[in-house]
Amino acid sequence: MVRLWGSHRRASRNAQHAQCRTTTVSKGLFALALTLFALSTASEAAFAHVLQCVPYAREESGIAIHGDARTWWKQAAGVYARGEEPEVGAVMALAPTGAMPLGHVAVVSKIVDARHVLLDHANWSRPGMIERGVLAEDVSDAGDWSEVRIWFAPTASLGSRHNPVYGFIYPEAEHPDLESGAVQLASADTDTAKM
Numbered sequence: 001m002v003r004l005w006g007s008h009r010r011a012s013r014n015a016q017h018a019q020c021r022t023t024t025v026s027k028g029l030f031a032l033a034l035t036l037f038a039l040s041t042a043s044e045a046a047f048a049h050v051l052q053c054v055p056y057a058r059e060e061s062g063i064a065i066h067g068d069a070r071t072w073w074k075q076a077a078g079v080y081a082r083g084e085e086p087e088v089g090a091v092m093a094l095a096p097t098g099a100m101p102l103g104h105v106a107v108v109s110k111i112v113d114a115r116h117v118l119l120d121h122a123n124w125s126r127p128g129m130i131e132r133g134v135l136a137e138d139v140s141d142a143g144d145w146s147e148v149r150i151w152f153a154p155t156a157s158l159g160s161r162h163n164p165v166y167g168f169i170y171p172e173a174e175h176p177d178l179e180s181g182a183v184q185l186a187s188a189d190t191d192t193a194k195m
Contacts, residue, residue, distance in 0.1 A: 052122065054105060056123070057107055065169075069103035080169050082167055086108045086145060087111075091108075093166040095165065097164065099161060116135060116136070120133065125152055125153035126153065149163070
């Protein structure tokens with residue numbers, strides 16, 4: 001009987017240890033699943049807050065346009081001066097493509113020569129990455145800046161893709177007189193002769 005009792009106690013103890021191990025494994029798997037969920041949520045949140053080209057260009061240039069980069073060229077019409085020539089401080093507005101469906105905007109930081117400028121921009125070579133003084137080359141046949149190649153950090157060279165360019169948006173308003181308040185309002189004499 002003692003022997004049975006001892007066997008029963010050992011079996012009971014083994015069952016308790018097995019249950020404890022199962023509970024520990026279950027708790028461990030739950031903790032692992034919870035950790036993985038937290039990490040995936042945190043990485044999604046971090047990716048959602050990656051610096052994009054638009055707010056960077058807006059801050060650097062002072063051009064107060066919002067929305068996707070592909071909309072900047074149209075939005076600038078009638079508000080900011082636009083053109084085909086790069087100028088320091090101007091925003092180069094790239095048109096959307098299959099590889100770049102939202103377009104891209106970058107600020108001209110230096111004119112190197114007639115076919116090369118340096119750009120400051122974000123989110124080009126890597127998500128959220130800010131790049132300053134990167135080379136952009138006019139590769140258009142007409143030399144009119146309608147197509148460019150831009151430095152791509154992962155390859156440490158100009159990218160192979162030719163990117164279409166809408167043009168350049170200049171930080172000054174299209175109607176400087178309206179911006180400065182130098183507009184004269186017409187006034188009319190409201191005293192009319194009594195009839």
